[in-house]
Amino acid sequence: xxxxxxxxxxxxxxxxxxxxxxxxxxxxxxxxxxxxxxxxxxxxxxxxxxxxxxxxxxxxxxxxxxxxxxxxxxxxxxxxxxxxxxxxxxxxxxxxxxxxxxxxxxxxxxxxxxxxxxxxxxxxxxxxxxxxxxxxxxxxxxxxxxxxxxxxxxxxxxxxxxxxxxxxxxxxxxxxxxxxxxxxxxxxxxxxxxxxxxxxxxxxxxxxxxxxxxxxxxxxxxxxxxxxxxxxxxxxxxxxxxxxxxxxxxxxxxxxxxxxxxxxxxxxxxxxxxxxxxxxxxxxxxxxxxxxxxxxxxxxxxxxxxxxxxxxxxxxxxxxxxxxxxxxxxxxxxxxxxxxxxxxxxxxxxxxxxxxxxxxxxxxxxxxxxxxxxxxxxxxxxxxxxxxxxxxxxxxxxxxxxxxxxxxxxxxxxxxxxxxxxxx
Amino acid sequence: xxxxxxxxxxxxxxxxxxxxxxxxxxxxxxxxxxxxxxxxxxxxxxxxxxxxxxxxxxxxxxxxxxxxxxxxxxxxxxxxxxxxxxxxxxxxxxxxxxxxxxxxxxxxxxxxxxxxxxxxxxxxxxxxxxxxxxxxxxxxxxxxxxxxxxxxxxxxxxxxxxxxxxxxxxxxxxxxxxxxxxxxxxxxxxxxxxxxxxxxxxxxxxxxxxxxxxxxxxxxxxxxxxxxxxxxxxxxxxxxxxxxxxxxxxxxxxxxxxxxxxxxxxxxxxxxxxxxxxxxxxxxxxxxxxxxxxxxxxxxxxxxxxxxxxxxxxxxxxxxxxxxxxxxxxxxxxxxxxxxxxxxxxxxxxxxxxxxxxxxxxxxxxxxxxxxxxxxxxxxxxxxxxxxxxxxxxxxxxxxxxxxxxxxxxxxxxxxxxxxxxxxxxxxxxxxxxx
Numbered sequence: 001x002x003x004x005x006x007x008x009x010x011x012x013x014x015x016x017x018x019x020x021x022x023x024x025x026x027x028x029x030x031x032x033x034x035x036x037x038x039x040x041x042x043x044x045x046x047x048x049x050x051x052x053x054x055x056x057x058x059x060x061x062x063x064x065x066x067x068x069x070x071x072x073x074x075x076x077x078x079x080x081x082x083x084x085x086x087x088x089x090x091x092x093x094x095x096x097x098x099x100x101x102x103x104x105x106x107x108x109x110x111x112x113x114x115x116x117x118x119x120x121x122x123x124x125x126x127x128x129x130x131x132x133x134x135x136x137x138x139x140x141x142x143x144x145x146x147x148x149x150x151x152x153x154x155x156x157x158x159x160x161x162x163x164x165x166x167x168x169x170x171x172x173x174x175x176x177x178x179x180x181x182x183x184x185x186x187x188x189x190x191x192x193x194x195x196x197x198x199x200x201x202x203x204x205x206x207x208x209x210x211x212x213x214x215x216x217x218x219x220x221x222x223x224x225x226x227x228x229x230x231x232x233x234x235x236x237x238x239x240x241x242x243x244x245x246x247x248x249x250x251x252x253x254x255x256x257x258x259x260x261x262x263x264x265x266x267x268x269x270x271x272x273x274x275x276x277x278x279x280x281x282x283x284x285x286x287x288x289x290x291x292x293x294x295x296x297x298x299x300x301x302x303x304x305x306x307x308x309x310x311x312x313x314x315x316x317x318x319x320x321x322x323x324x325x326x327x328x329x330x331x332x333x334x335x336x337x338x339x340x341x342x343x344x345x346x347x348x349x350x351x352x353x354x355x356x357x358x359x360x361x362x363x364x365x366x367x368x369x370x371x372x373x374x375x376x377x378x379x380x381x382x383x384x385x386x387x388x389x390x391x392x393x394x395x396x397x398x399x400x401x402x403x404x405x406x407x408x409x410x411x412x413x414x415x416x417x418x419x420x421x422x423x424x
Numbered sequence: 425x426x427x428x429x430x431x432x433x434x435x436x437x438x439x440x441x442x443x444x445x446x447x448x449x450x451x452x453x454x455x456x457x458x459x460x461x462x463x464x465x466x467x468x469x470x471x472x473x474x475x476x477x478x479x480x481x482x483x484x485x486x487x488x489x490x491x492x493x494x495x496x497x498x499x500x501x502x503x504x505x506x507x508x509x510x511x512x513x514x515x516x517x518x519x520x521x522x523x524x525x526x527x528x529x530x531x532x533x534x535x536x537x538x539x540x541x542x543x544x545x546x547x548x549x550x551x552x553x554x555x556x557x558x559x560x561x562x563x564x565x566x567x568x569x570x571x572x573x574x575x576x577x578x579x580x581x582x583x584x585x586x587x588x589x590x591x592x593x594x595x596x597x598x599x600x601x602x603x604x605x606x607x608x609x610x611x612x613x614x615x616x617x618x619x620x621x622x623x624x625x626x627x628x629x630x631x632x633x634x635x636x637x638x639x640x641x642x643x644x645x646x647x648x649x650x651x652x653x654x655x656x657x658x659x660x661x662x663x664x665x666x667x668x669x670x671x672x673x674x675x676x677x678x679x680x681x682x683x684x685x686x687x688x689x690x691x692x693x694x695x696x697x698x699x700x701x702x703x704x705x706x707x708x709x710x711x712x713x714x715x716x717x718x719x720x721x722x723x724x725x726x727x728x729x730x731x732x733x734x735x736x737x738x739x740x741x742x743x744x745x746x747x748x749x750x751x752x753x754x755x756x757x758x759x760x761x762x763x764x765x766x767x768x769x770x771x772x773x774x775x776x777x778x779x780x781x782x783x784x785x786x787x788x789x790x791x792x793x794x795x796x797x798x799x800x801x802x803x804x805x806x807x808x809x810x811x812x813x814x815x816x817x818x819x820x821x822x823x824x825x826x827x828x829x830x831x832x833x834x835x836x837x838x839x840x841x842x843x844x845x846x847x848x849x850x851x852x853x854x855x856x857x858x859x
Binding site for chain 1: 471474475476478479480491492494495554617685686687688689690691
């Protein structure tokens with residue numbers, strides 16, 4: 001046998017062994033970091049979940065917890081601290097007791113107590129209606145524009161940028177924290193916030209929490225400063241001589257929790273593909289742009305059906321659940337916020353505002369259905385409805401002036417894409 | 425004859441290492457597609473891959489891609505088509521390396537074929553596109569496309585005699601090849617966005633057959649040797665449909681697959697039409713090369729084919745017997761899992777020993793059948809020799825024996841003339857005489 005052939009075989013075997021060795025991480029003697037998924041984009045259909053998976057982890061002092069975000073379009077933070085523990089000790093029992101009860105059946109005082117605790121942590125969503133320092137005046141723009149402005153400019157920098165506060169309370173001035181250097185977490189910090197997890201690439205949406213060797217065994221809560229107590233979890237620090245769950249066990253736990261969340265959406269998705277959707281006791285038929293489920297903290301970010309056929313000039317209507325845009329000829333995907341060179345985090349106006357001749361975005365904070373006639377898209381350039389949403393739903397109607405195949409996309413959710421085939 | 429063994433040079437070793445890693449990468453990509461197919465069939469495997477995919481290592485990402493792709497696996501016949509295509513390419517690449525492991529034309533062709541096996545396999549490429557590439561994965565993906573594409577182009581320029589075309593002076597030729605390579609690499613690495621795989625496919629899908637056909641056309645015009653011209657003509661006509669398919673695709677679809685829409689979004693939407701057009705186009709090229717090698721008996725193909733056929737049939741027969749044995753045992757004893765005969769280690773050991781013992785006799789029998797059916801001269805010669813040996817028992821007359829020997833030798837090996845020297849052993853100092 002030629003020696004070259006022998007070498008090739010040896011190299012193939014050797015290379016394979018090396019690859020397997022490297023891929024399994026053999027040779028590393030240190031404890032593997034625990035990975036917690038932040039949000040989750042399901043493989044069968046696009047989703048977002050306001051959750052950590054798993055929501056309970058064990059770690060040894062000096063260990064590392066890696067928070068890895070699936071970029072679904074939502075910003076998240078990972079926030080620890082004694083202030084968080086305190087606030088969650090109020091909110092979590094309330095969620096457990098009243099979480100499944102309709103808002104109008106909750107006794108007076110419960111919601112107020114919940115919001116007081118949650119908003120002391122500067123939570124981004126849900127605390128907007130708290131008394132603000134500046135009251136609206138007659139000179140301010142109309143409600144719809146104010147909403148857009150509010151969405152685009154007013155991001156609290158204390159939560160959007162990394163922040164370390166050794167002793168409470170947490171300032172509510174919305175300014176960047178003076179101390180943004182997050183050292184090893186020892187559990188005594190009042191506020192220890194990752195800031196918005198980065199959107200640079202799939203592999204960059206990571207926050208590594210390094211624990212101090214001196215952290216005391218016990219439970220430490222964490223939550224997302226954007227979404228509040230519903231997205232929270234517990235980290236259990238276990239004494240070094242005690243066993244903790246292995247990486248495989250944690251992964252199995254993660255997957256089980258994910259499956260529990262996904263199952264209701266699967267049923268919703270399959271039903272919607274047949275043109276029907278039931279929400280809050282009401283049944284809807286038609287085309288859908290995003291769906292929700294009462295039992296799931298998340299959204300199903302899909303255009304259903306994925307492909308629509310329509311005649312020129314004929315109206316096509318989407319029923320929109322959740323917060324989305326209906327956009328055509330979209331530019332390269334950009335996230336809902338951008339981080340400036342000085343670290344300042346700003347909302348991307350381009351996501352929220354109507355463009356290309358679409359009517360202005362109506363008031364989003366509404367419990368009533370919103371009906372919008374989007375006019376006619378001529379197919380020539382970027383066009384966007386802007387981000388629309390209602391606690392009920394949005395009914396958005398559009399016509400097409402020119403035959404062709406158009407890709408429709410949501411500017412917030414990267415995998416929310418469909419096709420409209422327009423014929424003459 | 426096969427190449428004479430010689431010491432492996434540094435270049436041989438470097439090629440072996442590079443090719444080994446490259447082939448492993450290709451197999452990993454193909455395996456990922458098969459895993460996706462498996463995961464689409466078996467829910468437990470799908471779940472297992474998802475759990476594995478929660479890790480961050482290379483194999484974890486392979487598992488996650490396979491699990492995600494399980495929901496969009498092409499229909500069964502298309503999967504079969506993909507993997508038959510890949511298997512044929514890998515098989516021919518292995519044969520080429522076996523035939524001419526030190527020949528650079530064969531090496532280039534093998535590199536190209538291994539690359540094409542992975543690049544044109546829609547099932548595995550769709551799985552690959554499930555996740556956003558890390559920088560290393562981007563390098564690997566673009567690198568594999570560029571390497572496979574360029575290797576293909578150069579292999580077709582050099583085939584079959586290893587002499588590059590056009591027949592320019594070395595300096596001019598190097599300048600031409602170097603410029604073309606740099607342009608191709610430069611254009612390829614500048615590509616980005618979701619349309620990158622489609623663009624690479626389109627680029628090399630058009631370039632490879634076009635450059636190959638042009639090179640063979642040049643050979644037809646500039647080769648005086650009739651055999652060389654015939655070889656070039658064969659490959660030229662085989663490449664022409666590939667060029668035609670590429671042109672038809674361009675006319676029908678334009679450059680739309682290469683248009684970047686929805687950039688920055690993780691949308692595994694492989695350009696199916698592009699694959700289904702260029703896959704058959706590229707299947708023609710190795711078939712044409714194989715036809716050329718077979719037709720003109722290049723690179724001692726017969727001997728290898730003979731061996732391959734014999735070993736494949738022998739292995740298949742024994743494998744079939746083993747499978748039959750398992751099925752029968754299953755029918756007799758219940759399910760495989762419940763059968764101690766199948767599960768027990770002694771049973772496995774006995775079966776293995778039987779398999780090994782039976783291999784040689786089976787191989788010899790298969791060799792006989794193959795020779796009888798396809799290698800008639802060798803078979804006839806063997807039969808003639810056997811008959812002559814049998815006849816010797818009855819033949820007493822020396823002149824008769826010599827006469828029959830003369831006939832047999834002329835029949836079997838067709839010598840120009842035959843001489844028989846006989847040794848006289850009747851007394852001391854017996855001497856030889858010419859018969």
